[in-house]
Amino acid sequence: MIDDRIKGYAQGIFEMARAEGHLDAVEDELLAVARALETAPELRSNLTDPQLPLEKKQGIIDGLLGGRASSLTVGVIQLLVSQDRASDLPAIATAVAAAAAASRDKELAEVRSAVPLDEETVGRIAAALGRATGRTVEVKVVVDPDLIGGVVARVGDTVIDGSIAKRLDSLRQAVRSN
Numbered sequence: 001m002i003d004d005r006i007k008g009y010a011q012g013i014f015e016m017a018r019a020e021g022h023l024d025a026v027e028d029e030l031l032a033v034a035r036a037l038e039t040a041p042e043l044r045s046n047l048t049d050p051q052l053p054l055e056k057k058q059g060i061i062d063g064l065l066g067g068r069a070s071s072l073t074v075g076v077i078q079l080l081v082s083q084d085r086a087s088d089l090p091a092i093a094t095a096v097a098a099a100a101a102a103s104r105d106k107e108l109a110e111v112r113s114a115v116p117l118d119e120e121t122v123g124r125i126a127a128a129l130g131r132a133t134g135r136t137v138e139v140k141v142v143v144d145p146d147l148i149g150g151v152v153a154r155v156g157d158t159v160i161d162g163s164i165a166k167r168l169d170s171l172r173q174a175v176r177s178n
Contacts, residue, residue: 006095009088016076026096033077039144047086106135108156110140125139
C-alpha cells in the first residue's frame, strides 16, 4: 500500500507536469533518477544524509542533472531532497508513472532487463503482458545490470520473472528434488 504522503507528492508532480505539458519527460526523468538512487549506494547515501548541508546536496543534483533534465524535474528533485524525502523518490517516481499510465487508460508495467531493449521487443513484451494480465499495459524499461539475462516484469502486484537467475534456480530445485 502506498503511503498517503507519497500519493500526495506523486499527484502534485503529475498535475504540475501535465499542466506544463511535460508529463512524458518528467515521468521518464524521475524514473531514471529513482533507478540511479536504487543502484548507486553512494548517491543515495549523499542525498539522504541529514548531516550533509542542503547546498551540497543541491550541487550533487545539479551535477547529476544539469542540462540533461527539464527544469521541472530538477526542481521537483531539489524540493524532495530539501524536505528529506530523497529516500521516497523511487516510490514517488513509480506513483507518478502509474498515474500517467492511468491517465492514458493503461496500467504501468515495469520491465527490468540486463540490457536496453529495442522498440520491437518492448512492443512484444507489452502485448504478452497484456495477454497475461488481461490489461492494456504501458511498459517502462529499467536496465538492471544485476540481471544476468532475461526480464522481470511487474504489473501492479503481479510479478513475472523470466530472468536467467530464476530459470537457474528452478533448474537447481528440480535437480535437488530428483
